[in-house]
Amino acid sequence: MSWRKDQGRAERGYHHGNLKEALLQAALDLISKKGPAGFTFADAARMAGVSPAAPYRHFRDRDELIASIAQRGFEQFESLLTQAWDDGRPDTVSAFERVGKAYLAFAREEPAFYSAMFESGLPVDSNPTLMAASERAFAIIRAAAERLAALAPPGTPRPPAMMMALHIWSMSHGVASLFGRGDAARRKLPMSPEDLLEAEVLIYLRGLGFLTDRNPGTAAADEKPAGPWGKPK
Amino acid sequence: MSWRKDQGRAERGYHHGNLKEALLQAALDLISKKGPAGFTFADAARMAGVSPAAPYRHFRDRDELIASIAQRGFEQFESLLTQAWDDGRPDTVSAFERVGKAYLAFAREEPAFYSAMFESGLPVDSNPTLMAASERAFAIIRAAAERLAALAPPGTPRPPAMMMALHIWSMSHGVASLFGRGDAARRKLPMSPEDLLEAEVLIYLRGLGFLTDRNPGTAAADEKPAGPWGKPK
């Protein structure tokens, strides 16, 4: 266990010693509990055991704290996507799907980061650092799409990788936003968000002419192709 | 022009006469300008020319006002989608695409409604009326999907309409959320959100085995099918 300077709790001198980190941590807790709107600067200060003015030594204002969190979120997001993509191993298509699942997993398991990144109403493009982090995360999807595009069946026009990447991103984001977080306020589904997204991506890839059936022995668009949404009995 | 009780501006007696409506209107203005988080109850009251306590005669609290706006938003949304769908005229596929475009148009032209409906962090399922309005809007997409599913090419398994509807919804919502509003903070695109979504939907429909080429004379998945994202030169 960590020992000293635990959570701002225990006896500490005039100086906190690690306030910036403690504030970020507290903010994450609060945002995941009450959403980015419900989070207050004062609460975070209280949780860290300092006065309401102390945070201003580390963040220009409340928005900058949220931006910092979004920043870290994009970094973790990038790392998660990179790991999921795993440079296309063992095969491009299944790695591609893993990326979609990772997107959903991130939205579900890190709702505070996800909120800060996508739902906080921050002007993303006004903050170059933040923008860059977001671009780096998207670049993973972009790279994956590039590799996939290169596999386009011969004889068919090669789809633009950028467009594919944007499509995949919007699907993942749409599913995550609408149905992603179990706890919060959403809608009942006949299937899990993961399955929903997987079917969506598979149908989309098939629309591009990729072989997406589980058993890659068969050609696409032949006699009675099985639907990617599950076999009929 | 309207004449009396104009905008809360002019001389009015002790009673406003139409405060509820004026508040909703003011809130719409404010939300579209500063986002649902930036909107304040007091500001709306000021804009309507009444004291900060007056709104409480019409709304239990700030959240109820936002919920009212979301409610109206869903109603307008439903009506817009209904109109776009036009009962599947002149043909199912093109009507289906019109629905997608209508989704984007709504997000762009009514950002305040859109924010209140999808980005305000309201617990949608805690408000039965709101939930019902949202269901009615989704029902349009659902009905369109149903009609489309019935057109599935013979010999192929018929896709579940509910799943199709959820897919289309998530695509539309994803594109709208990520790239939808021109003014606000988003990302640069190599194509318009409308074109992006149209291509996405067409590829998806093709993946389901529908004939989506512009010229419906040709069968799908034949020699050198043209990509739905635009012809190569």
Added chain:
DNA sequence: GGCTCATGTAAAAGCCGTTCACATGAGCTG
């Protein structure tokens, strides 16, 4: 040991949401 500057505090101003007792006057009742 003493200086300096980053870091934290206290106090205050201004805003917001919300409540409560009270004021007003629109519309009904007779």
Added chain:
DNA sequence: CAGCTCATGTGAACGGCTTTTACATGAGCC
């Protein structure tokens, strides 16, 4: 038209939040 009533608006007040300012503390360096 007189009078009553109740929906609707007001003013003042409370507590909380954000942010600023002047001041306090003490960690790190000479």
